[in-house]
Amino acid sequence: MGKVTGFLEYERLEEGYEPVEKRVKNYKEFVIGLKADDSKVQAARCMDCGTPFCNNGCPVNNIIPDFNDLVYRGDWQNAITILHSTNNFPEFTGRICPAPCEAACTLNVNDDAVGIKSIEHAIIDRAWEEGWVVPQPPKVKTGKKIAVVGSGPAGMAAAQQLARAGHAVTLFEKNDRVGGLLRYGIPDFKMEKTHIDRRVKQMEAEGVVFRTGVLVGEWPKDGPASKVTNWAKESISADQLKAEFDAVLLTGGSEQSRDLPVPGRDLDGIHFAMEFLPQQNKLNAGDKLKGQLRADGKNVIVIGGGDTGSDCVGTSNRHGAVSVTQFEVMPQPPVEENRPLTWPYWPLKLRTSSSHEEGCSREFAISTKEFIGEKGRVTGLKTVHVEFKDGKLVDIPGTEKEYKADLVLLAMGFVNPVATVLDAFGVEKDGRGNAKAGVDEVGGYKTNVAKVFVAGDMRRGQSLVVWAIREGRQAARAVDEFLMGATTLPR
Template sequence: MGKTTGFLEYDRIEESYLPVDKRLKNYKEFVIGINDSQAKIQGARCMDCGTPFCNNGCPVNNIIPDFNDLVYRQDWRAAIEVLHSTNNFPEFTGRICPAPCEAACTLGINDDPIGIKSIEHAIIDRAWEEGWVAPKPAEHKTGRKVAVVGAGPAGLAAAQQLARAGHDVTLFEKNDRVGGLLRYGIPDFKLEKSHIDRRVEQLKAEGVTIRTSVLVAGKDGLGKDSKVTNWANETVAPDALLADFDAVLLTGGSEQSRDLPVPGRELSGVHFAMEFLPQQNKVNAGDRLKGQIRADGKHVIVIGGGDTGSDCVGTSNRHGAQSVTQFELLPMPPEHENKPLVWPYWPIKLRTSSSHEEGCTREFAIATKEFIGEKGKLTGVKTVRLEWKDGKMSEVPGSEQILKADLVLLAMGFVSPVQSVLKAFGVDTDPRGNARASTDFSGGYATNVPKLFAAGDIRRGQSLVVWAIREGRQAARAVDEFLMGYSELPR
């Protein structure tokens, strides 16, 4: 633990931001992390709570009290060793994870929780600065070959773990760069892609072969069911992978965006968030795009109140949108959660992101009835107010109105993985369309297809980057045990 009385003496210290007028001028990260002395104070607040609920609140089960104590003692080298023991990529989670660990912090019952995420952020940034993050190639090779399909956080974590176990790992990615939604979903102002690039170099040094622009699919490619844009220029058949490798692990994303089939959906100016966000990331990377979806000078409406919607808000503001409005179907949540009722679980409360603070009108309990347009081009959105009672919604009579809109971005989540990929492999699916694979320790993450495994969003549905890392790590252990009869990789 940190200082015995630290939680009584010190207040929570928040990371700060660059001013709005400065950060809107570019796509660079703008969070100002805590310094050494601030991190020491935050670590001192970690109390001897007996049962550290933060450990289970964290999907990768970070050993949080231990690294908090090490930061309090300013033993940064040991802190990164503890952090890396459970999390392959803390620079990702330290930037974009919503920190369920903090919601589970015991101190949070009657006070502000410890700034666990900011401490994690500080540890990994210090580790990179000091040169403590280095490749760890396996000392002995097993002679086994593993294909990992999908180079998002789940695939990256699995590939690294399997390579360190001594297997020959090939990581396949349909896009032109590695990272999945980290690369082509999360805006650069939340996660600069240099963080991904240096991990890619680490994986290569550890023996992972990375093949980008390679689509693993059946004869019909992704099929008509796909709404995903990809840049693959080579196709590999599932049968070929299963024949050439001793095990195959599917770690693709839940890529089918939820649509809004209302009148006017076909109008020019209505787009999925995942059409809009990846384009800006590609431009930031130096690519030239024809017909990029832009928000310059437009009235933008973002439909969906989650993180993806918030990312659309921030990107639209950087484009120079005239106005940005975000819709949420549910009523406005309370500003403060009922802690005795919800702790240590993730609370429902009003969350205002940095993008919202940059300029956004938020509308709650509102539904879209129709997209209005002229000559095939979007001009407005017809809406209606909603009333919620006993968990059921009904339209408020006489509340319909038309809001001006030049660009609508649909950010309502994802419904399933690309079905044609699973069909091409012959994988059984659950009622939600995800790959059916149990997480039981005996045969964990195995599908119905011999030597084929699945992990990450393709198995559990859309989720957080920290869950993807957890699934990739656990699936790697399951594959290792399948190949070798035992595994020394951590669960």
């Protein structure tokens, strides 16, 4: 693949970043992608390893050795054809996917993995620049109508596949713009929303109808679920969708944030990450908001050590926070993974994001016991360090500490989809509150309700964008087969 001895001759080359002092002054993307020659050299490192574990490490099963080889040979147009054959939106994954394919790279056993993500990024950006990404409208219409509920990556992928199969697809989104958590959960400095907008134009040319600001079912008026960002202007019932469409595919996100019910939780200044992040994205899009949650001039505590917490760190730094501290209840992982033990699986190791590098203190094995405040507003919190003992996290006596906090952001993940959509359709749920549906080849993604299917986070729980795209594609195949008796859509 590529140059036979390339992995011996060339080192891994990382994508570059704009300097911190420059990038924190705006919300633009700051990753500097590989140039064509550098991409060729990186692709040359791909080994003829016999069994490409990277393919299986990638949830959409990208045909990675093939597009690496094509990039090495300078055949970029065929490279994007190969990439698009498995992934509808490589500009999304090429920017925000954590790249499990690289963890599975054979070269990663005892060396630095091939920069697969950077090559994917380079291929799709080149394809847009060259005008190779064009609408693919169907040659024949089936006369079947399908409703897709939720316009995140799962819904977009499913809608595009179904439209290309000749079905009349209407995609419903409760928010005012398409994209789901891609639009309002991912900061613009990680992925600018123009990438979503041009895909929407492509999909419209392929026949997909987008209806934004439409709420399916009844939205809760109080409780934690009501804090999920929502700009719906009209509603439609589940019964209406089932009556008007031949099939319904539910692809909403896992939006119910995990709460922290400790004393003082009701103080002002404590918010879910998904109250904080979407507001900045709306302002970046040109909207006007009253009472935006801002971190400027504040001591910010972010509770949760994952990607959402990192996004809160980066946004707080751009607001001009005085300090940003991120808490993680789990112990600090090792800087380097035990490769012989973990390869080709996703390893547990310390990951430092670009947002952390912009300014952030990180505390591990720490638990928040109480929020404290004055005059109804949070001023700090009480913590204790924890350790595993007999399989449980227990407090370590003598490690109690108070932290100053003017703004606390809860970024501890999402537990399940907001139940009202599933309840409106009468969909059976599993023990975690997700829609119950299998992924078998026959009857896959089908719920207990006639002609209602489900995919993405709403079925599997909180997960990666690349998993959402995979589920959307596979669910589209299941819906097509249900309607037509057979399908030619790829899995």
